[in-house]
Amino acid sequence: MARKKQAPKKRTRGGRQPVDKKKFSLTFFKDPKFKKVVGAFFVIASAILFLSFTSYLFSWQDDQSVVASKSFWELMNPEITVSNWLGKIGAWLSHHFIHQSFGIASFGFVLLLFVLGVKIGLGFSLTPLPKLVKNLIFNLIFLPFLLGFFFSANLPFLGGSIGYFLSEFFIGLLGSVGSALLLTLMAFAYVVYTFNPNLDVLFEKKAKLATGNASKMDETLQSESNTTSAQDEEDFYTKLTKAELVPDEGEEEDSKPAASTSNEDVDQAESEINLKYSDEQFEVIDTSNAEESPEDENSNLEESEDTELEIDEQSNNVEEELSNREVNKRLKDFGPYDPKLDLSSFKLPPIDLLEDHGSGHLTLEERMDKTTLEENKQKIITTLQNYKIGISKIKATIGPTVTLYEIVPEAGVRISKIKNLEDDIALSLAALGIRIIAPIPGKGTIGIEVPNTHPDMVAMKTLIKGEKFQHSKYDLPVALGKTISNETFIADLAKMPHLLMAGATGQGKSVGLNAILVSLMYKKHPAQIKFVLVDPKKVELNLFNKIERHYLAKLPDEEEAIITDTSKVVKTLNSLCVEMDHRYELLKDAQVRNIKEYNKKFINRKLNPEKGHKYLPYIVLVVDEFADLIMTAGKEVEMPIARLAQLARAIGIHLIIATQRPSVNIITGIIKANFPARIAFRVTSKVDSRTILDSGGAEQLIGRGDMLFSTGNDLVRLQCGFVDTPEVEEICEYVGEQRGYPSAFLLPEVADESDNGPSEILDGEQDELFEEAARVIVAHQQGSTSLLQRKLKLGYNRAGRIVDQLEAAGIVGPFEGSKARKVLIPDELSLEQFLSNQQQQN
Numbered sequence: 001m002a003r004k005k006q007a008p009k010k011r012t013r014g015g016r017q018p019v020d021k022k023k024f025s026l027t028f029f030k031d032p033k034f035k036k037v038v039g040a041f042f043v044i045a046s047a048i049l050f051l052s053f054t055s056y057l058f059s060w061q062d063d064q065s066v067v068a069s070k071s072f073w074e075l076m077n078p079e080i081t082v083s084n085w086l087g088k089i090g091a092w093l094s095h096h097f098i099h100q101s102f103g104i105a106s107f108g109f110v111l112l113l114f115v116l117g118v119k120i121g122l123g124f125s126l127t128p129l130p131k132l133v134k135n136l137i138f139n140l141i142f143l144p145f146l147l148g149f150f151f152s153a154n155l156p157f158l159g160g161s162i163g164y165f166l167s168e169f170f171i172g173l174l175g176s177v178g179s180a181l182l183l184t185l186m187a188f189a190y191v192v193y194t195f196n197p198n199l200d201v202l203f204e205k206k207a208k209l210a211t212g213n214a215s216k217m218d219e220t221l222q223s224e225s226n227t228t229s230a231q232d233e234e235d236f237y238t239k240l241t242k243a244e245l246v247p248d249e250g251e252e253e254d255s256k257p258a259a260s261t262s263n264e265d266v267d268q269a270e271s272e273i274n275l276k277y278s279d280e281q282f283e284v285i286d287t288s289n290a291e292e293s294p295e296d297e298n299s300n301l302e303e304s305e306d307t308e309l310e311i312d313e314q315s316n317n318v319e320e321e322l323s324n325r326e327v328n329k330r331l332k333d334f335g336p337y338d339p340k341l342d343l344s345s346f347k348l349p350p351i352d353l354l355e356d357h358g359s360g361h362l363t364l365e366e367r368m369d370k371t372t373l374e375e376n377k378q379k380i381i382t383t384l385q386n387y388k389i390g391i392s393k394i395k396a397t398i399g400p401t402v403t404l405y406e407i408v409p410e411a412g413v414r415i416s417k418i419k420n421l422e423d424d425i426a427l428s429l430a431a432l433g434i435r436i437i438a439p440i441p442g443k444g445t446i447g448i449e450v451p452n453t454h455p456d457m458v459a460m461k462t463l464i465k466g467e468k469f470q471h472s473k474y475d476l477p478v479a480l481g482k483t484i485s486n487e488t489f490i491a492d493l494a495k496m497p498h499l500l501m502a503g504a505t506g507q508g509k510s511v512g513l514n515a516i517l518v519s520l521m522y523k524k525h526p527a528q529i530k531f532v533l534v535d536p537k538k539v540e541l542n543l544f545n546k547i548e549r550h551y552l553a554k555l556p557d558e559e560e561a562i563i564t565d566t567s568k569v570v571k572t573l574n575s576l577c578v579e580m581d582h583r584y585e586l587l588k589d590a591q592v593r594n595i596k597e598y599n600k601k602f603i604n605r606k607l608n609p610e611k612g613h614k615y616l617p618y619i620v621l622v623v624d625e626f627a628d629l630i631m632t633a634g635k636e637v638e639m640p641i642a643r644l645a646q647l648a649r650a651i652g653i654h655l656i657i658a659t660q661r662p663s664v665n666i667i668t669g670i671i672k673a674n675f676p677a678r679i680a681f682r683v684t685s686k687v688d689s690r691t692i693l694d695s696g697g698a699e700q701l702i703g704r705g706d707m708l709f710s711t712g713n714d715l716v717r718l719q720c721g722f723v724d725t726p727e728v729e730e731i732c733e734y735v736g737e738q739r740g741y742p743s744a745f746l747l748p749e750v751a752d753e754s755d756n757g758p759s760e761i762l763d764g765e766q767d768e769l770f771e772e773a774a775r776v777i778v779a780h781q782q783g784s785t786s787l788l789q790r791k792l793k794l795g796y797n798r799a800g801r802i803v804d805q806l807e808a809a810g811i812v813g814p815f816e817g818s819k820a821r822k823v824l825i826p827d828e829l830s831l832e833q834f835l836s837n838q839q840q841q842n
């Protein structure tokens with residue numbers, strides 16, 4: 001291709017091939033099928049070792065003389081027979097592992113291979129690997145030594161040759177007593193490093209804990225915990241929380257997210273490091289901020305309203321340990337809470353519901369033909385030469401829709417000079433959709449993006465199928481599209497944490513929204529995520545109706561889950577604000593800082609459902625056509641959206657707002673300030689582009705899913721994944737046909753408590769519908785704003801005002817969050833009396 005003709009051809013060409021090969025070999029090793037095979041290999045190897053070692057315990061006397069006297073190849077002689085279940089290989093392996101090396105500690109290899117196999121093949125870790133390896137190394141020295149010390153005379157195979165030599169060596173060096181003391185020290189060090197027992201407890205409770213041996217201490221603690229298990233439920237849960245204050249082996253890992261400042265994915269290696277330094281972390285929290293350090297003992301003691309406080313004062317360290325054990329015991333008995341249990345048979349949609357759309361079928365040369373590629377290069381060079389700008393290097397990357405020419409100017413050329421020539425270069429290339437990036441951030445080169453002759457489509461299927469998406473550890477992974485270098489681009493909605501999407505009509509917004517929703521549906525169980533869909537255009541999101549009982553959330557008294565009416569949008573937004581406040585209460589009560597930690601704690605049964613705790617699904621609010629809402633409801637919509645955008649991140653509510661009119665009166669400063677992540681499809685003017693991205697560029701896009709994604713600093717050009725309406729329909733149908741929840745996820749009913757303060761309302765006159773409203777409320781015995789809206793055909797604000805007036809008059813009780821207000825008058829007769837008394841007073 002054009003590269004061949006470029007000046008530094010040999011280097012480029014020569015450099016290119018190995019890269020491709022490397023890519024090929026890397027992708028081969030990353031291929032999930034390859035991993036499965038390797039995983040299975042390890043598991044089988046572990047089974048082989050296990051069976052041969054176990055058999056060796058029974059047959060070692062028979063086989064030893066045969067195996068020990070022969071080389072491996074001699075052993076293969078068909079005339080020789082052995083008793084090991086796995087034949088000669090089994091006998092040979094176990095002889096060399098057990099007899100010649102580590103004794104029965106060799107079983108550790110069985111465990112290691114099995115854990116490795118599961119991790120490689122299935123992608124999850126039965127136990128953190130670094131921890132396992134550390135334990136294994138210790139035990140490969142300690143156990144042979146110990147067993148050699150005690151059994152080398154009678155059962156030499158227990159400690160193996162290594163055990164024999166170690167014990168001989170140390171007995172010679174330190175004598176038997178010295179060696180026994182050394183062994184005790186090693187055992188003690190192991191227990192301290194592994195279990196980190198509270199030694200104060202040991203000394204204080206010496207009488208109870210008869211031996212200093214930590215494993216026995218465990219048993220003692222557990223038996224003590226049994227004696228206290230008759231405590232009532234509330235006491236149990238209070239203790240559960242308290243129990244976390246003393247980290248033990250399993251819980252230290254849990255404490256990591258709470259202690260870390262970011263909510264990054266916890267990978268095992270990190271958790272390992274955390275395990276090691278957890279004590280220090282606890283100390284840091286201790287001195288920083290009592291409220292923000294949920295696991296901190298002192299912070300709890302300082303919080304006077306906390307129920308845990310009283311219990312803590314009475315309980316000494318032993319009891320803390322006991323309750324800690326009790327938690328683990330409970331966890332063992334009941335297992336962790338499974339949020340998916342209600343829909344345990346639910347199946348995520350299969351990949352074949354998505355179509356290929358012929359994507360990725362075009363070769364690079366088909367996308368951008370050689371001659372055009374070369375012509376463009378020449379044009380760029382000539383234009384720059386006309387302005388006396390020399391180029392030292394030019395490189396082209398062919399993406400799905402555009403080709404990026406990366407220019408390295410000769411030394412001494414100012415980038416600003418090239419930047420000034422943007423228009424001239426665009427003119428000389430005479431093509432639509434040219435974007436000049438001068439300089440490319442972090443590279444010091446200049447980029448010129450030129451549309452391809454035949455743009456390639458990026459099918460959602462390729463993105464979803466891709467390894468990057470399948471193995472993504474993000475909380476809310478969204479496959480957005482492919483970058484210019486043809487890499488799949490996955491973003492984490494949970495980290496964005498809200499997304500603003502804009503673009504002129506017909507440029508790919510709806511497809512983009514569908515791509516996001518489909519990504520989430522391919523990754524999350526209905527128990528984990530709920531969508532609130534707002535579609536003023538009434539047709540765009542209609543497809544998702546079928547998944548109402550699985551993935552959608554709605555207000556309790558609404559028939560349709562997909563909101564098309566502006567007044568209902570205001571209500572829904574207010575309801576989401578109530579849900580947000582409610583979730584913050586739950587988080588505060590659970591002493592965690594975000595939804596991830598909260599759910600983790602709930603899954604581990606450390607939060608009492610009877611106290612209102614429940615598993616919290618993520619909620620994603622999608623608004624297709626925000627302009628319409630702002631036009632009709634203005635501040636009423638803007639304020640709750642801004643509030644949600646400012647605060648909802650930690651509690652798992654994320655907003656995605658799309659508009660085709662990216663003007664400043666729609667995307668106001670307050671909205672922009674709270675939506676750091678933005679997607680711009682093609683817009684009609686530079687001004688619009690600036691409104692969305694704070695920079696130009698979106699007006700130069702070529703449409704049909706060509707987009708710019710910005711997360712504040714970075715601006716990436718992507719080709720959005722394409723998912724067609726029939727595909728979305730099929731996915732929704734697939735989900736909809738499965739057993740769902742009885743209804744959509746119900747958002748809390750709202751009461752107008754914030755926008756207009758009650759004092760302001762009460763100062764004014766009573767609404768003329770006050771009495772009628774009172775009758776409706778008393779007749780239904782339900783103090784709800786939405787009831788009034790429905791029965792009296794009122795707008796949300798007026799209904800809310802009336803409810804406040806009813807509260808002031810003593811007809812309904814105060815606002816109770818997600819529940820409807822209490823009605824304080826029992827029947828209509830009492831109400832009539834009440835109203836006539838009121839009239840007389842006035």
Ligand SMILES: Nc1ncnc2c1ncn2[C@@H]1O[C@H](COP(=O)(O)OP(=O)(O)OP(=O)(O)O)[C@@H](O)[C@H]1O
Pocket residue numbers: 457458503504505506507508509510511512660704705706719720721722723
């Ligand atoms: N990622 C994509 N890849 C290829 N083609 C696309 C892509 N996205 C959109 N298109 C094409 O553009 C057309 C319009 O897309 P879409 O309906 O998403 O536009 P829109 O911005 O939502 O328009 P409107 O605002 O009028 O609803 C699609 O029918 C499709 O043909």
